[in-house]
Amino acid sequence: MNAIKNWIGRTHTGSTLLLAILLLVIFPMVLEPFRLNLVGKYLTYAFVAIGLVMVWGYGGILSLGQGVFFGLGGYAMAMFLKLEASDPISTKIQSTPGIPDFMDWNQLTQLPLLWVPFQSFAFALFAVIAIPTLLAFIISFAMFKRRVGGVYFAIITQAVALILSVLIIGQQGYTGGVNGMTDLKTLLGWDIRTDSARLILYYVCSVLLLASIVLCAWVQRSKLGTLLLAMRDKEDRVRFSGYDVSMFKVAVFCLGAALSGIGGALFALQVGFMSPSFVGIVPSIEMVIYAAVGGRMSLVGAVFGALLVNAGKTLFSESFPDLWLFLMAALFIGVTMIFPEGLAGLVEKKLKPWWRMRMAANKSRAERLNELEMDIDKSAEPVVKSVTSVVKPKMPKIISGQNA
Amino acid sequence: MGLSEMFNIGMMQGFAGLSLFSVLLLMGLGLAIIFGQMGVINMAHGEFMTIGAYTVFLGSTMTERLAPGFMPFYFPVAIIVAFVFAFAAGWLVEWSLIRHLYKRPLDTLLATWGLSLGMQQLFRTGIGPKEVSPTLPDWLLGSWAPAAGLDIPINGLFVLGLTALVTGLVMLALYKSRWGLRVRATVSNRPMANAVGINTSKTDRLTFAIGCGIAGVAGAAFTTIGSTGPTSGSLYIVDAFLVVTFGGAASLLGTVASAFGIAQTQSISEFFLSGSMAKVLTLSLIVLILMARPQGLFASKVRR
Numbered sequence: 001m002n003a004i005k006n007w008i009g010r011t012h013t014g015s016t017l018l019l020a021i022l023l024l025v026i027f028p029m030v031l032e033p034f035r036l037n038l039v040g041k042y043l044t045y046a047f048v049a050i051g052l053v054m055v056w057g058y059g060g061i062l063s064l065g066q067g068v069f070f071g072l073g074g075y076a077m078a079m080f081l082k083l084e085a086s087d088p089i090s091t092k093i094q095s096t097p098g099i100p101d102f103m104d105w106n107q108l109t110q111l112p113l114l115w116v117p118f119q120s121f122a123f124a125l126f127a128v129i130a131i132p133t134l135l136a137f138i139i140s141f142a143m144f145k146r147r148v149g150g151v152y153f154a155i156i157t158q159a160v161a162l163i164l165s166v167l168i169i170g171q172q173g174y175t176g177g178v179n180g181m182t183d184l185k186t187l188l189g190w191d192i193r194t195d196s197a198r199l200i201l202y203y204v205c206s207v208l209l210l211a212s213i214v215l216c217a218w219v220q221r222s223k224l225g226t227l228l229l230a231m232r233d234k235e236d237r238v239r240f241s242g243y244d245v246s247m248f249k250v251a252v253f254c255l256g257a258a259l260s261g262i263g264g265a266l267f268a269l270q271v272g273f274m275s276p277s278f279v280g281i282v283p284s285i286e287m288v289i290y291a292a293v294g295g296r297m298s299l300v301g302a303v304f305g306a307l308l309v310n311a312g313k314t315l316f317s318e319s320f321p322d323l324w325l326f327l328m329a330a331l332f333i334g335v336t337m338i339f340p341e342g343l344a345g346l347v348e349k350k351l352k353p354w355w356r357m358r359m360a361a362n363k364s365r366a367e368r369l370n371e372l373e374m375d376i377d378k379s380a381e382p383v384v385k386s387v388t389s390v391v392k393p394k395m396p397k398i399i400s401g402q403n404a
Numbered sequence: 405m406g407l408s409e410m411f412n413i414g415m416m417q418g419f420a421g422l423s424l425f426s427v428l429l430l431m432g433l434g435l436a437i438i439f440g441q442m443g444v445i446n447m448a449h450g451e452f453m454t455i456g457a458y459t460v461f462l463g464s465t466m467t468e469r470l471a472p473g474f475m476p477f478y479f480p481v482a483i484i485v486a487f488v489f490a491f492a493a494g495w496l497v498e499w500s501l502i503r504h505l506y507k508r509p510l511d512t513l514l515a516t517w518g519l520s521l522g523m524q525q526l527f528r529t530g531i532g533p534k535e536v537s538p539t540l541p542d543w544l545l546g547s548w549a550p551a552a553g554l555d556i557p558i559n560g561l562f563v564l565g566l567t568a569l570v571t572g573l574v575m576l577a578l579y580k581s582r583w584g585l586r587v588r589a590t591v592s593n594r595p596m597a598n599a600v601g602i603n604t605s606k607t608d609r610l611t612f613a614i615g616c617g618i619a620g621v622a623g624a625a626f627t628t629i630g631s632t633g634p635t636s637g638s639l640y641i642v643d644a645f646l647v648v649t650f651g652g653a654a655s656l657l658g659t660v661a662s663a664f665g666i667a668q669t670q671s672i673s674e675f676f677l678s679g680s681m682a683k684v685l686t687l688s689l690i691v692l693i694l695m696a697r698p699q700g701l702f703a704s705k706v707r708r
Contacts, residue, residue, distance in 0.1 A: 062510040062513065064513075139695075142696075143695065143698065146695075146698045148698040150509060150510065151439075151443070151445050151509050151510065151513065152649060152698065154445070154510065154513060155445075155642075155645050155646070155649055156694060156695075158642055158645070159645075159646055159687055159690065159691050162687060163684055163687045163691070166683050166684050166687075167684045170678060170680030170681055170684065281642060285514075285517055288514065292514060322525060322528070322529055325522070325524070325525035325528075326522055326525055328518070328521050329518040329519065329521040329522030329525065330518070330522070332514050332515060332517055332518020332519075332521065333501065333515050333518040333519065333522075335514070336505065336508075336511040336512075336514045336515040336518075337501070337515060340508075340511065
């Protein structure tokens with residue numbers, strides 16, 4: 001028991017383990033299938049959020065275009081699912097059977113060349129990671145090689161998000177336009193809309209998310225992670241030490257993009273549609289706030305940030321839509337002005353020291369009481385007992401905690 | 405189609421480009437001051453523009469109700485009031501929000517985005533979600549026909565004139581006034597500017613507020629072209645940022661040139677392609693050029 005405890009303390013995996021228990025045991029036990037599916041949807045955003053922790057928190061690169069990569073991954077998966085859903089038999093009422101319905105509506109008579117490779121599941125899986133990574137590589141390579149960063153990079157990524165969303169909405173015949181790709185039914189013949197399928201997909205999503213956290217934590221502890229931190233704080237000094245700064249930045253940006261792509265693909269699988277409303281500027285910036293609320297330096301915190309913000313969004317935008325935007329505004333301003341380290345920072349800086357102080361206070365009080373007990377007669381014993389029973393500590397609210 | 409007709413269509417299409425150029429430039433000017441000179445990313449810039457637009461709407465409704473005889477003259481007054489309102493709002497925002505974040509430009513971006521969300525919702529609950537447009541004075545309506553088959557809308561001409569005036573004033577203020585001198589000194593070397601007795605924090609506040617005020621004027625001009633809703637400011641914010649970045653952040657001349665280039669590319673390609681594809685083409689061109697030449701058209705000497 002103690003050995004395990006030491007291992008957890010040494011590797012800082014306590015918070016990840018707690019998250020794993022929460023995602024894999026508690027949520028499936030407590031929540032009904034509909035709510036669990038919602039949590040699964042939020043978790044797909046968490047992929048983006050942990051990608052942002054790596055890119056923004058560690059790399060110091062603020063990308064306002066993570067929605068692009070989320071969308072590309074999602075569209076890659078949705079294209080495969082859409083092709084499977086529009087087989088010649090179920091689309092026989094169309095003028096051209098066998099192509100997706102929106103193509104038929106837009107008078108396309110054959111499958112566009114771009115769509116042909118997506119008939120293969122293996123290719124779709126490959127594309128989910130490869131396409132976002134490739135685009136991220138092109139953008140970041142061009143920018144970082146020329147030592148452009150900071151706010152300029154943010155503006156360029158934002159422009160890319162605008163371009164992609166306008167492109168998707170404009171090219172209705174090829175992308176489904178504003179409505180996106182709807183009616184995704186089966187994955188290799190397996191109906192993804194049933195409760196049991198959704199439960200399995202939820203587990204797949206959670207396990208992949210946990211694996212991504214482990215991967216990112218490993219990167220953070222590797223030499224790359226150290227270099228990223230060093231670059232974020234003093235880029236020139238790292239460059240003068242002989243490192244090719246730009247390639248490290250490109251690498252971490254590609255990692256963030258790949259994670260977002262995976263998140264998007266899981267979104268398409270679990271929610272059953274994909275639309276341009278997850279690609280543009282507004283969703284991309286919202287994704288940044290997930291990471292900011294959770295704590296831009298904490299992977300586990302980012303997951304909680306994504307969960308909390310989205311749960312809040314669902315809760316408020318259902319009952320008080322007006323209030324939600326004000327709350328969102330307050331979140332953006334509050335998190336930058338007052339809590340730049342987010343929830344994780346709050347736990348690390350406030351809750352944990354307070355808890356430690358309390359424990360230390362309890363301990364010293366108990367010791368003092370023990371000393372007293374030795375000195376005084378047995379008649380005083382009941383009094384002491386009543387004192388010790390008062391100082392029984394309460395468990396703090398466990399949110400997260402990970403050392404930067 | 406005869407040659408003269410082709411010429412007329414070309415002229416009108418070019419003029420449509422000039423209207424877009426005016427809007428982009430008016431938005432870009434305020435940003436060029438705030439972003440180019442101070443390095444602050446103001447994502448709420450569009451909302452300051454909306455404040456200006458709503459001010460004109462308020463002016464028109466109040467004039468209609470209280471002093472109908474004043475109708476032909478209210479517009480210039482409304483523009484000035486729009487500047488004052490947006491200026492005051494900018495002053496307040498700088499004091500409460502921006503000044504705490506000068507050291508963290510990326511956080512400014514997030515905070516002002518939040519501000520923009522809040523302001524949009526404020527407009528929605530306070531003024532209403534519907535798009536409004538002011539009643540324009542008669543002299544702004546109609547069109548000017550210098551030749552047969554050639555119609556130039558007067559409101560477009562007015563906006564163009566206003567843009568030229570504001571651009572001239574900003575240039576004059578930035579390069580010839582005491583304020584401009586202080587701004588440029590603060591931008592190029594803050595500690596030194598402080599040392600020679602310039603109150604840099606006061607300069608910052610004034611600069612930010614003036615940038616916001618110009619956004620208000622942009623909004624006022626915008627009401628002559630389109631209607632105003634709670635989110636109309638956010639439609640142009642990315643374009644405005646691209647204008648400033650593309651022109652080279654610290655260069656006003658660059659901002660003018662890039663607004664012109666972007667607007668003409670957009671409106672000319674709109675003639676051949678659909679509206680959305682024209683936008684995609686224009687934006688992609690800008691992004692590609694910025695990748696090849698990150699410092700923008702007119703390079704500033706500062707490498708960021």
